[in-house]
Amino acid sequence: MIVGGGPAGLSAAIRLATRQQHDGGEPLSIAVLEKSRQSGSHMLSGAVLDPSGLDELLPDWKTRGAPVETQVRGDRIYYLTERSQLRFPPIPSSLDPFQNHGAYIISLNRFVRWLSEQAEAEGIDIFTGFAGTDVLYDGDRVVGVRTGDRGIDKHGERKGTFEPGVDIHAAVTIFADGVRGNLTKTLVQKLGLDGPAPQTYAIGIKELWEVPPARLDAGTVMHTMGYPLRSEEFGGGFIYALPEGKLAVGFVVGLDYRDPLFDPHMAFQRFKQHPLITELLTGGEMVRYGAKALPEGGWYAIPRCHVDGALIVGDAAGFLNSMRLKGIHLAMKSGICAADAAFEAVRAGDVSASALATYQELINTGSVRRELYPVRNVHQSFGGGMLAGLAFSGLSLLTGGALPRGRLSSEPGHRRLTWMARYYRTEHPDPDVSSNAVKVDRAVTFDKLTNVHYSGTRHDEDQPVHLLVQDTDICRTRCREEYGNPCVRFCPANVYEMVPEDAGADGGTGRRLQINASNCVHCKTCDIMDPFQIIDWVPPEGGGGPEYEGM
Amino acid sequence: MKIAVCVKQVVTREWPLRIDDAATWVQDRDASFEMNEPDAYALEEALRLKERHGGEVVVCSAGPARVAQVIREALARGADRAIRVESDRLAAADGGMVAEALASAMRDEAFDLVLTGLQSDDQGFAQTGVVLAELLEIPHATIIMEVQVTDGTLRVKRELEGGWFQWVSMPTPALLTIQSGINQLRYATLKGIMAAKKKDVRVVEPSPDLTPHQEILELYVPEKGKQTRLIEGSPGEAAIELVRVLREEARVI
Ligand SMILES: Cc1cc2nc3c(=O)[nH]c(=O)nc-3n(C[C@H](O)[C@H](O)[C@H](O)COP(=O)(O)OP(=O)(O)OC[C@H]3O[C@@H](n4cnc5c(N)ncnc54)[C@H](O)[C@@H]3O)c2cc1C
Numbered sequence: 009m010i011v012g013g014g015p016a017g018l019s020a021a022i023r024l025a026t027r028q029q030h031d032g033g034e035p036l037s038i039a040v041l042e043k044s045r046q047s048g049s050h051m052l053s054g055a056v057l058d059p060s061g062l063d064e065l066l067p068d069w070k071t072r073g074a075p076v077e078t079q080v081r082g083d084r085i086y087y088l089t090e091r092s093q094l095r096f097p098p099i100p101s102s103l104d105p106f107q108n109h110g111a112y113i114i115s116l117n118r119f120v121r122w123l124s125e126q127a128e129a130e131g132i133d134i135f136t137g138f139a140g141t142d143v144l145y146d147g148d149r150v151v152g153v154r155t156g157d158r159g160i161d162k163h164g165e166r167k168g169t170f171e172p173g174v175d176i177h178a179a180v181t182i183f184a185d186g187v188r189g190n191l192t193k194t195l196v197q198k199l200g201l202d203g204p205a206p207q208t209y210a211i212g213i214k215e216l217w218e219v220p221p222a223r224l225d226a227g228t229v230m231h232t233m234g235y236p237l238r239s240e241e242f243g244g245g246f247i248y249a250l251p252e253g254k255l256a257v258g259f260v261v262g263l264d265y266r267d268p269l270f271d272p273h274m275a276f277q278r279f280k281q282h283p284l285i286t287e288l289l290t291g292g293e294m295v296r297y298g299a300k301a302l303p304e305g306g307w308y309a310i311p312r313c314h315v316d317g318a319l320i321v322g323d324a325a326g327f328l329n330s331m332r333l334k335g336i337h338l339a340m341k342s343g344i345c346a347a348d349a350a351f352e353a354v355r356a357g358d359v360s361a362s363a364l365a366t367y368q369e370l371i372n373t374g375s376v377r378r379e380l381y382p383v384r385n386v387h388q389s390f391g392g393g394m395l396a397g398l399a400f401s402g403l404s405l406l407t408g409g410a411l412p413r414g415r416l417s418s419e420p421g422h423r424r425l426t427w428m429a430r431y432y433r434t435e436h437p438d439p440d441v442s443s444n445a446v447k448v449d450r451a452v453t454f455d456k457l458t459n460v461h462y463s464g465t466r467h468d469e470d471q472p473v474h475l476l477v478q479d480t481d482i483c484r485t486r487c488r489e490e491y492g493n494p495c496v497r498f499c500p501a502n503v504y505e506m507v508p509e510d511a512g513a514d515g516g517t518g519r520r521l522q523i524n525a526s527n528c529v530h531c532k533t534c535d536i537m538d539p540f541q542i543i544d545w546v547p548p549e550g551g552g553g554p555e556y557e558g559m
Numbered sequence: 560m561k562i563a564v565c566v567k568q569v570v571t572r573e574w575p576l577r578i579d580d581a582a583t584w585v586q587d588r589d590a591s592f593e594m595n596e597p598d599a600y601a602l603e604e605a606l607r608l609k610e611r612h613g614g615e616v617v618v619c620s621a622g623p624a625r626v627a628q629v630i631r632e633a634l635a636r637g638a639d640r641a642i643r644v645e646s647d648r649l650a651a652a653d654g655g656m657v658a659e660a661l662a663s664a665m666r667d668e669a670f671d672l673v674l675t676g677l678q679s680d681d682q683g684f685a686q687t688g689v690v691l692a693e694l695l696e697i698p699h700a701t702i703i704m705e706v707q708v709t710d711g712t713l714r715v716k717r718e719l720e721g722g723w724f725q726w727v728s729m730p731t732p733a734l735l736t737i738q739s740g741i742n743q744l745r746y747a748t749l750k751g752i753m754a755a756k757k758k759d760v761r762v763v764e765p766s767p768d769l770t771p772h773q774e775i776l777e778l779y780v781p782e783k784g785k786q787t788r789l790i791e792g793s794p795g796e797a798a799i800e801l802v803r804v805l806r807e808e809a810r811v812i
């Protein structure tokens with residue numbers, strides 16, 4: 009049983025079917041649970057695909073018609089200042105931090121839809137529209153997952169169409185629920201699986217544009233660093249050119265910024281206002297929008313991924329190379345390794361953690377570790393700014409990742425968020441105004457609400473709020489005073505709003521939290537970045553969420 | 560009772576729609592699709608009738624290969640089997656052409672009851688069901704809010720204007736076009752999804768003589784009439800001019 013139909017989960021499923029075909033024996037029943045309405049709907053990525061994972065999974069992918077067509081041709085890296093840019097001279101490919109040689113620009117949404125067709129052709133059941141809400145245990149052994157109830161109204165009462173969740177039991181459960189997966193999160197907590205370093209994250213915000221085709225040759229890959237981020241923020245922009253004038257335009261910001269009034273969505277707008285980018289976009293049309301977090305902690309932040317009865321794969325575990333901004337191929341490879349381990353364990357009739365430890369061995373002796381271990385210190389260095397990071401990446405690659413002074417320490421990103429009073433010292437900023445606010449023109453730049461309209465997001469309005477805030481009193485008192493309610497800014501979909509408090513409420517700051525849950529694009533940023541760690545993202549009714557066609 | 564439900568696959572309304580280069584249809588290459596809303600209610604009604612009176616529910620759809628998606632959804636919710644008329648020419652076809660395509664595939668089945676949605680979310684002609692009834696030579700009733708069956712006779716509630724309803728009795732076989740919201744849609748279950756895979760889908764090609772009855776010459780977004788005009792002059796003159804403009808140009812007073 010696989011929870012999460014992204015590249016990791018589907019690769020695991022397909023590999024299991026391939027093994028089954030190859031090795032014979034009693035047929036396994038393989039199922040994938042996916043919360044989105046259709047396969048691929050919740051996929052948002054760059055995406056530059058390193059095809060090595062695909063080569064391993066389905067070597068004949070070309071003849072199977074994989075939507076992997078646009079080869080990367082040119083790779084440009086820029087350093088931006090507010091009004092100008094510096095283009096880096098071509099970097100020798102051995103030092104190029106992105107390593108894009110032989111890669112393709114794809115839509116992950118299309119790619120995953122194709123993967124799911126391949127899986128279904130193998131007889132695998134893919135249940136879309138079903139979210140896993142609880143891990144089922146027998147003691148400390150994972151025995152399956154429970155799916156969410158459907159047909160519950162906003163007061164928690166059953167509607168006429170109520171359909172209870174079901175317990176699905178499996179010999180082995182593979183958790184592929186993506187970055188900050190709600191099931192993996194509880195599993196890691198309950199069984200104490202944390203890696204040596206805390207996981208750190210970034211948020212990626214992306215738009216798909218259609219511009220006159222001659223602007224940028226299909227296959228062109230651009231990355232920027234510098235403006236609009238300051239040296240205390242890490243991240244940068246990307247533009248990937250697809251055929252027919254389609255551009256994937258995105259911006260990634262580390263979720264370890266200090267300024268409580270910083271707004272990642274505004275940073276993205278500023279990025280698009282830079283002359284280099286504006287020139288590419290002017291006269292074009294923004295056709296899709298979305299956002300999603302990505303795990304950037306690297307090798308040391310990966311939890312223990314095998315327990316009795318279960319394995320963790322892909323972004324859920326943190327198999328992402330933050331220096332290359334690539335996780336798809338690693339998600340696929342980890343899925344393949346997990347499938348191999350699970351297959352053998354099931355055949356041997358022993359699915360205990362020690363039997364499933366084969367997974368760890370396959371990761372350690374294969375290409376996943378070979379890629380991630382040498383860059384194990386990179387994210388930490390990015391904390392000091394991306395330019396330093398780039399220089400360091402080169403050095404780090406040359407020295408095989410060894411650092412002059414051993415491992416750098418790191419802490420969960422939300423801890424770096426600073427009190428307003430401490431960050432701004434003598435000023436008294438307005439907590440309702442972002443420090444990097446810009447006026448949007450609705451041509452190249454947009455406000456969040458307009459953007460969300462382009463994410464295709466839809467939830468049944470009559471259901472319980474799926475963002476559980478343990479104590480909303482903190483929002484109207486301490487959080488407002490100390491941090492100025494940063495959720496309003498770091499949520500890229502305008503879900504959190506501080507609205508005037510009803511008359512008669514006592515002890516607050518005049519504002520209370522309103523949650524517009526149906527706007528949620530499932531990016532997981534609030535679950536990650538909330539300084540009080542009191543927001544729990546749980547899956548809404550299955551089938552709800554964004555519709556990332558072409559993203 | 561042997562019930563047929565005709566469902567159409569339409570572009571979802573989740574994004575602002577865009578017009579294609581030829582300006583004759585919306586850009587649907589990059590779109591995502593779903594079951595036309597009133598058709599989903601028609602399907603639900605059929606499933607409920609089957610639960611009450613027995614029989615089978617056959618889902619029928621005409622369109623390009625992609626409509627397999629809505630057929631599968633219908634089978635997962637409980638329809639027993641399906642007929643799919645496949646042709647790229649049916650992608651944005653008019654109601655008459657779709658009805659002809661469906662009729663030739665459905666005629667030999669001799670259904671007791673055919674349900675369709677009231678109208679489609681994309682073209683909204685509300686004609687496919689009506690024309691289909693004519694082609695199948697059975698009576699029809701439109702905008703149905705409730706269906707009762709006793710001994711092979713139908714009693715149906717039609718929605719009229721302004722909160723008025725009409726009850727009509729009619730014999731079977733018949734065709735009804737169903738209004739949205741008449742029941743509560745069920746969810747597809749895990750079991751239903753698994754069972755759907757094994758259900759029979761008959762794929763038929765439409766006759767080569769099938770031709771459109773209508774041609775879309777141009778599709779455009781309604782022009783937004785928001786305009787600001789400043790009326791100059793002294794307050795007295797401006798007031799007179801304002802009344803004139805409102806009366807003669809805007810025609811609102
Ligand atoms: C802006 C951005 C740009 C990126 N660019 C690139 C790039 O250029 N190249 C590259 O290789 N990588 C890139 N990545 C990273 C890459 O997209 C991820 O590493 C990859 O998608 C991880 O795959 P996964 O299957 O582990 O997780 P995901 O792709 O996140 O899939 C997880 C799936 O599980 C489902 N799910 C989650 N919870 C539940 C639940 N409880 N029940 C049921 N289903 C559930 C989700 O809906 C989702 O479909 C980028 C990421 C971002 C955000």
Ligand code: SF4
Nearest residue numbers: 499528529531532534
């Ligand atoms: S509510 Fe949380 S998960 Fe949803 S869009 Fe906002 S930050 Fe992302």
